[in-house]
Amino acid sequence: MTRASSPRTDAANQTRRMRTYALANHKGGSGKTTTAIHLAGALAARGRRVLLIDLDPQxxxxxxxxxxxxxxxxALEVLTGEVRALDALHAAPGGITLIPGHARLAEFEERAARELGAEGALRRALAPLAERFDDCLLDCPPRADGLLTANAIRACDTVLLTVETGAFALQGALKAQEIVDETLAAARHAPELRVVATMFDRRLRIAREVLIAMQARFGERLFDTAIRSSARLREAAGAGVPIQLLAPRSSAAQDFAALADELALSPVGA
Ligand SMILES: Nc1ncnc2c1ncn2[C@@H]1O[C@H](COP(=O)(O)OP(=O)(O)OP(=O)(O)O)[C@@H](O)[C@H]1O
Ligand SMILES: [Mg+2]
Structure with a gap:
């Protein structure tokens, strides 16, 4: 769903530097992974070279x-430097390239905790890929204050905060915003913060109220596109493909195409 229509932008006109987005929130189940997969699919469908990195032990x-x-x-071996990012690439459905996640990523917090500069590991590992991809999406675990998310925040141009339009969602988003601000202050690195509303159902009063509260709280930082609730997205998760392959004409595919349009039009974060 979009509040305002955006003109389509030709991918070829975009700068060819890799744009990196960290999908984050402090609240679990806010739509980070769903957004990462299908936004990646929408960007790949418009001809962009898309890398998705799964930083979640789940x-x-x-x-x-x-x-x-x-x-x-x-992603663990990439973070620890045991393997080059280039050697961890998988071809995934929908033209997406994936650096997979695994349960062993949970070891990273402990293994890297005492190492100097551990928050910068991902940024360093991704540098050689800058010419190879147009977009890089980092799917973060639910904890915004852990070392994995800290790595994603340091490595990205834009933090994409996904906020479910349901009860208590805004509190989680504000907490995440606080953590992002703290991490950025410590890093002296300034990605922009953008917010996307997810699981929107206009029939529900709570959803409409949360969306209005988000507009008031985040203003221009909130994308016009709200990702609507869609059973098709749950099906896509089961089928293991992006929505663009499963149901290219669905409302969900339209929403992610609109979000990709908005991203294409926004300047890259500082
Ligand atoms: N727009 C949507 N419509 C319907 N279901 C959705 C939508 N977005 C997400 N879901 C479902 O909600 C659940 C949580 O979504 P998702 O896994 O994307 O959240 P998450 O923030 O990545 O969670 P976690 O914090 O555990 O990583 C999943 O079952 C997913 O299929
Ligand atoms: Mg997730």
Whole structure:
């Protein structure tokens, strides 16, 4: 759903520097992974070279793209420098390239905790890929104050805060915003913060109220596009493909195309 229509932008006209987005929130289940997968699909469908990195030990983005990293490198080995990012790339459905996640990512917090500059590991690891991809989406775990999310925030141009339009959602988003601000202050690095409303159902009063509160709180930082609730997205998760392959004409595919349009039109974060 969009509040205002956006003109389509030709991918070829965009700057060819990789734009990196961290999907984050302090509240679990806010639509981070769903947004990461289908926004990646929408960007790939318009011809952009898209890399998705699954930084969540739950590995839902990896499963949602029918991949696994049991016997191959995952984001952990990229973060620790055991494997080059280039050697951890998987071809995923919908033209997306994936660096998979795995349960062993949970070890990162402990392994890197005492290392100097551990928050900058992902940024350093991704530098060699800057010419290879147009967009890089980082799917973060539910905790915004952990080392994995800190790495994503340091590595990105834009933090995409996904906020479910349901009860208590705004509190989670504000907490995440606080953590993002703290991380940025410590890093002296300034990605922009943008907010996307998810699981929107206009029939529900709570959803309409939360959307209005989000507009008041985040202003220009809120995308016009709200991702509507859609059973098709749950089906896509089960099928392990982006919505653009499962149901290209669905409202969900339209929403992610509109979000991709908005991203294409926004300047890259500082
Ligand atoms: N727009 C939507 N319509 C319907 N269901 C959705 C939508 N967005 C997400 N969901 C469902 O809500 C659940 C949580 O979504 P998702 O996994 O994307 O959240 P998350 O923020 O990544 O969660 P976590 O914090 O556990 O990583 C999933 O079952 C997903 O299929
Ligand atoms: Mg997730």
């Amino acid at each position: 590995a839902h983005a990896t499963l949602g793209l029918s991949c696994e990293a049991e016997d191959s490198p995952c």
